Amino acid sequence: MIEQKSDAGISCIERTEMDVSKLAEKVALDAGHGGRDYGAVYENRREKDDNLKLVQDVGDVLEQNGVDVMYTRTSDVYHTPYERAMAANNEGADYFVSLHRNAFPEPNQASGVESFIYRQGGDGEKMAKAINENMESLGFVNRGVEERPNLVVLKRTQMPAVLVQAGYLDSLEDNRLFDNNYEGIVQAIAQGILDSILSQQPYYKVQVGVFRMESNARKLLEELVGEGFPAYVVFEDGYYKVFAGAFREMDDAVDLEKRLRENGYATVLVKN
Numbered sequence: 389m390i391e392q393k394s395d396a397g398i399s400c401i402e403r404t405e406m407d408v409s410k411l412a413e414k415v416a417l418d419a420g421h422g423g424r425d426y427g428a429v430y431e432n433r434r435e436k437d438d439n440l441k442l443v444q445d446v447g448d449v450l451e452q453n454g455v456d457v458m459y460t461r462t463s464d465v466y467h468t469p470y471e472r473a474m475a476a477n478n479e480g481a482d483y484f485v486s487l488h489r490n491a492f493p494e495p496n497q498a499s500g501v502e503s504f505i506y507r508q509g510g511d512g513e514k515m516a517k518a519i520n521e522n523m524e525s526l527g528f529v530n531r532g533v534e535e536r537p538n539l540v541v542l543k544r545t546q547m548p549a550v551l552v553q554a555g556y557l558d559s560l561e562d563n564r565l566f567d568n569n570y571e572g573i574v575q576a577i578a579q580g581i582l583d584s585i586l587s588q589q590p591y592y593k594v595q596v597g598v599f600r601m602e603s604n605a606r607k608l609l610e611e612l613v614g615e616g617f618p619a620y621v622v623f624e625d626g627y628y629k630v631f632a633g634a635f636r637e638m639d640d641a642v643d644l645e646k647r648l649r650e651n652g653y654a655t656v657l658v659k660n
């Protein structure tokens with residue numbers, strides 16, 4: 389028998405059988421700026437490029453986890469903020485997430501991650517906080533969540549909306565964090581979105597390992613991602629837990645478990 393990877397001596401959780409509806413949430417991802425609008429520029433770096441790459445990679449992780457993703461742009465084109473908001477409204481998106489990088493009037497004077505929302509107290513705020521905290525755990529300064537009711541993409545969207553400033557583009561320190569742990573940043577943002585969606589209703593997660601040491605969890609995460617599995621790490625009850633996928637339908641989780649087991653992993657199905 390293969391034992392689930394662990395350095396924590398945690399026993400397996402019983403599998404529960406339940407019929408639940410499918411993960412149907414649609415997330416609109418908005419890569420800030422584009423085309424003639426470069427956003428922030430620092431040395432050879434243009435915000436519009438960082439935003440587009442980040443949006444596409446975050447979108448891939450969300451799609452692997454069963455989320456329906458729409459994009460306001462998938463190439464270097466310009467759309468007005470109003471057009472972006474309307475596109476999300478017309479597609480019936482459940483959440484709107486705009487990804488940007490920040491800039492200060494003077495380079496290397498400010499750093500950190502910061503998120504904007506229309507109004508405090510809703511699902512947008514929860515999502516923004518989750519994303520900020522995940523980014524903070526990667527070394528970014530957490531500058532908090534701010535209300536920006538006049539930003540068109542927040543004001544004109546009819547669903548919870550968040551604008552994330554994923555570090556300062558004109559900060560060498562933030563760019564180092566961004567480039568050296570890019571995959572971690574993609575996961576941090578995707579996970580913040582996923583956790584917010586999934587906290588709303590029951591779902592199944594496939595747990596592959598439980599660790600006291602974060603480095604052990606990260607090692608397993610890299611192994612899983614390297615083999616093409618949709619993996620992520622959650623810090624919960626004092627342990628670093630490695631999961632591969634979260635699903636509304638138990639059958640979907642069981643299919644993934646089967647593939648993981650064929651690859652030599654011991655899995656546990658966890659219902660939230």
Ligand SMILES: [Zn+2]
Pocket residue numbers: 420421427428435488489490
């Ligand atoms: Zn921007």
